[in-house]
Amino acid sequence: MSSLSSQQQHLQENHRTENMQNEFTAELLSANQLQKLREILECGLPHVAQPYLVIAEKVSATEAQVLAQIEHWQTDGLVKRFGLVVKHRQLGYKANAMVVWNIADEHVDRVAAMFSSCPEVSLCYRRPRRLPHWPYNLFCMIHGTDRSIVLAQIDAMVEKFSLQDIEKDILFSFKAYKQQGARYGKKGLTNG
Secondary structure (H helix, E strand, O other), X not given: OHHHHHHHHHHHHHHHHHHHHHHOOOOOOOHHHHHHHHHHHHOOOOOOOOHHHHHHHHOOOOHHHHXXXXXXXXXXXXXXXXXXXXXXXXXXOOEEEEEEEOOOOOOHHHHHHHHHXXXXXXXXXXXXXXXXXXXXXXXEEEEEOOHHHHHHHHHHHHHHOOOOOOOEEEEEOOOOOOOOOOOOOOOOOOOO
């Protein structure tokens, strides 16, 4: 019985998606509306149940127009990422370590894929070495509630992936800096 209900929900969601796609062909926003929309999005989504509807009201547009414009900007590459900024310290994650690794260039993609498969790794990315003082080229971030737990997780990763002979350094953060997305408009605007 529950699978039928699930199937019905799936069909309803598909129907809603099709309707939204049809609405995305709505008329284009004016230059003024585009400017306002960009400024609002730079400040983050409003903290309400229907943020796109609130934004639409602020730019004198429909919700469908706002969603269509965001989708267009993503397709065009103007908006590269659209996501959530988690303030991990406020959630109790105060032991935050950036682990930097000196991985042979021919193995860095494979090792990065292994790290990325670990649930404790929240970020994993490659950066150029800055020789002679900075030999590290692979970075991964691990957030934890306790320093000893994070160190144990790193030790487990080293063991699991046989990285005992790989040079690394563990850099714990002591201060959280402001996290925000890209800004292109006026400074000081917020969307709380």
